[in-house]
Amino acid sequence: MSWLYLGIAVIFEIAVGIFASKAQGFTxxxxxxxxxxxxxxxxxxxxxxxxxxxxxxGYAIWTSVSGVGIVLVGALFxxxxxxxxxxxxxxxxxxxxxxxxxxxxx
Numbered sequence: 001m002s003w004l005y006l007g008i009a010v011i012f013e014i015a016v017g018i019f020a021s022k023a024q025g026f027t028x029x030x031x032x033x034x035x036x037x038x039x040x041x042x043x044x045x046x047x048x049x050x051x052x053x054x055x056x057x058g059y060a061i062w063t064s065v066s067g068v069g070i071v072l073v074g075a076l077f078x079x080x081x082x083x084x085x086x087x088x089x090x091x092x093x094x095x096x097x098x099x100x101x102x103x104x105x106x
Contacts, residue, residue, distance in 0.1 A: 001052075002048070002049045002051065002052035002053055002058075003049075005045045005046075005048040005049035006045070006046070006049040006053070006058065006061060006062060008042075008045040009042045009043070009044075009045035009046040009049060009062055010042075010062060010065045010066050010069060011042075011069075012038045012039070012041045012042030012045065013038075013039075013042045013062065013063075013066035013069075013070075014066055014069040014070050014073060015034070015038040015042075016035055016038045016039045016042060017066070017070040017073075018070070018073060018078075019031050019032075019034040019035040019038055020035045021078075022034075023035055046058070046059070046062050049062070057100050057103070060096075060097075060100060061097055061100060061101075064093045064096060064097050065093075065097060067093065068090050068093050068094065071086055071090060072090075
């Protein structure tokens with residue numbers, strides 16, 4: 001169940017990134033409220049996941065997978081450029097997450 005909670009937390013953290021970019025410095029009320037609400041829900045589910053995960057491992061997976069997700073959403077839906085350097089960075093992050101999982105800490 002902790003992986004499900006972590007997955008939900010990741011989805012809401014990706015939403016935070018998207019909403020915050022649309023909030024234009026928090027001058028757009030709807031996007032600002034979406035940012036805050038998504039952040040709260042994502043943090044709630046992260047907290048539930050951390051009941052099982054080691055805090056360092058769970059938090060690292062949450063932030064890493066969310067970061068990769070935001071980059072991919074930006075490239076696929078927001079006309080942001082996915083360069084070879086970003087692609088290498090994504091591969092390194094995925095390798096790190098796999099390494100954390102293989103450490104047996106979760």
